[in-house]
């Protein structure tokens with residue numbers, strides 16, 4: 296994040312100076328924004344950067360305990376520099392949060408520089424999964440940096456101390472977070488596909504119950520309940536892959552537009568990266584835990600690879616923006632878009648469907664049979680109607696409040712659900728568009744079509760309350776969707792293992808005895824057990840010191 300921050304907020308001259316040093320590992324940088332007292336609320340950060348015209352320097356200072364930088368990855372022990380986000384103060388006025396390049400450690404002996412206190416913030420969730428990352432704490436005691444270490448693409452401070460705002464939107468200050476959020480969506484697909492690969496392969500070799508006449512037991516992958524829990528996660532892994540590819544295109548397109556000072560799609564990029572990051576990471580964190588449960592007791596072993604995957608993955612719901620905070624950002628943009636509908640301003644991009652407000656507010660879903668749900672047009676319209684009606688309902692309720700802000704906070708739980716509905720529409724839309732493309736490989740398109748329908752109908756089934764409450768569907772149509780879902784599971788079943796093999800993960804990368812490509816699980820589980828340090832001795836340590844005296848004492852007592 297150190298590099299994207301300098302690329303996005305540094306001048307050409309600053310990029311020329313600092314990026315080669317970072318690329319060559321002559322310096323190691325981190326992104327020091329979050330503080331002990333503030334993370335979500337960037338404008339609430341307390342670290343100060345006060346300009347001193349006498350020396351043409353900024354004085355970086357941590358005025359309170361809560362202003363201590365806290366969490367930045369790589370800060371605790373590795374980094375020599377940081378992009379520090381601080382309140383810029385010049386001529387006695389506070390101009391809010393800006394980025395500054397600050398050296399933290401000596402390039403001679405790595406010791407902290409004068410006025411810099413830093414260290415690691417301690418152990419984190421899980422058995423040490425994320426403890427390979429030195430998330431750090433950092434405090435400044437009036438540390439001086441040259442004025443030219445303020446990142447000056449978005450705004451500048453002159454030699455005399457005058458603050459000058461460039462003609463670029465101030466939101467570009469948040470650009471690094473947008474970049475990482477879009478990469479996190481692709482990362483969600485990778486993490487989810489790893490968990491699903493393990494759970495599908497294991498479910499194919501695991502047999503429990505089923506036979507009454509002494510014949511072979513049943514593969515658990517054949518149980519309808521296992522399929523109804525597992526196949527939507529398999530479909531989600533593909534869905535997040537395709538929407539992540541599209542989001543990367545959107546991000547690249549926005550970045551190219553910024554180069555020519557076209558800021559027209561900045562809001563779309565913010566809404567899509569924030570919303571897709573929130574929805575895909577929440578779903579993936581829940582799915583990894585579900586995959587553990589789908590593997591029964593063996594899923595709880597570290598050798599299954601699932602506990603570690605879960606412990607490393609779950610902070611994704613928090614870092615780069617708490618998911619609720621990000622979804623509320625999407626909700627704000629939805630409300631703004633709804634309010635502009637009456638002005639005749641046509642929504643664009645992923646909000647374009649809201650321009651069909653007249654139709655979507657009164658449309659009746661035409662589905663009459665379960666098979667009708669295989670028609671992408673019916674799915675698309677149902678998801679559009681649900682999302683739009685939820686947004687309009689929120690806007691109407693907010694409109695009844697004494698003021699917009701009050702109304703927004705009062706209705707924020709409903710707004711959250713409206714934002715999720717909007718983002719799920721984007722995911723479904725991009726999956727439908729993907730399977731409409733030419734897709735090479737015999738039968739591949741049909742399999743992806745099945746997964747697209749599984750993702751859409753499972754999501755519809757899970758959020759059926761939204762569809763019924765908004766009148767987007769009738770209960771009968773909801774039941775037909777569930778009926779079709781069951782038929783789709785049967786079609787996915789013969790190809791389930793092939794669909795996870797298609798992720799092409801090596802056994803090493805998967806790190807799971809349950810997800811081995813060869814399916815030879817039981818010998819691998821048994822062999823792995825003996826690597827447990829507890830098995831280095833046959834009689835456990837502590838027997839003579841604790842167990843033996845206890846057993847002897849109980850034996851004596853029993854003979855009295």
Ligand SMILES: CCCCCCCCCC/C=C\CCCC(=O)SCCNC(=O)CCNC(=O)[C@H](O)C(C)(C)COP(=O)(O)OP(=O)(O)OC[C@H]1O[C@@H](n2cnc3c(N)ncnc32)[C@H](O)[C@@H]1OP(=O)(O)O
Nearest residue numbers: 296334335336337338466469472478479482565614615616
């Ligand atoms: C490097 C590649 C890696 C790839 C691999 C993936 C794996 C990654 C592993 C990474 C591991 C750890 C890294 C984690 C790093 C971090 O966590 S860094 C810190 C992250 N912190 C946050 O995300 C903070 C979240 N908070 C905010 O972003 C802002 O405080 C918030 C947007 C919530 C509020 O902003 P404010 O300015 O206070 O107020 P608003 O009124 O809401 O916004 C003002 C207007 O600005 C618009 N806006 C906001 N954000 C953006 C944006 N990002 N882009 C564009 N526009 C934005 C907003 O819509 C308002 O617009 P309006 O005035 O209404 O038109």
Ligand SMILES: Cc1cc2nc3c(=O)[nH]c(=O)nc-3n(C[C@H](O)[C@H](O)[C@H](O)COP(=O)(O)OP(=O)(O)OC[C@H]3O[C@@H](n4cnc5c(N)ncnc54)[C@H](O)[C@@H]3O)c2cc1C
Nearest residue numbers: 326328329333334335366367368610613614615616617619
């Ligand atoms: C593993 C990890 C790595 C990290 N790496 C970095 C890094 O490299 N650099 C960096 O700068 N930071 C980093 N962070 C910090 C991270 O970005 C913040 O923790 C994150 O942005 C959440 O902010 P917070 O901790 O202030 O949460 P809070 O906002 O305090 O969240 C607490 C609760 O308050 C709720 N909440 C907050 N505001 C609102 C609101 N307006 N409306 C409704 N509910 C609200 C949230 O939804 C949540 O439920 C990292 C964090 C982790 C866990």
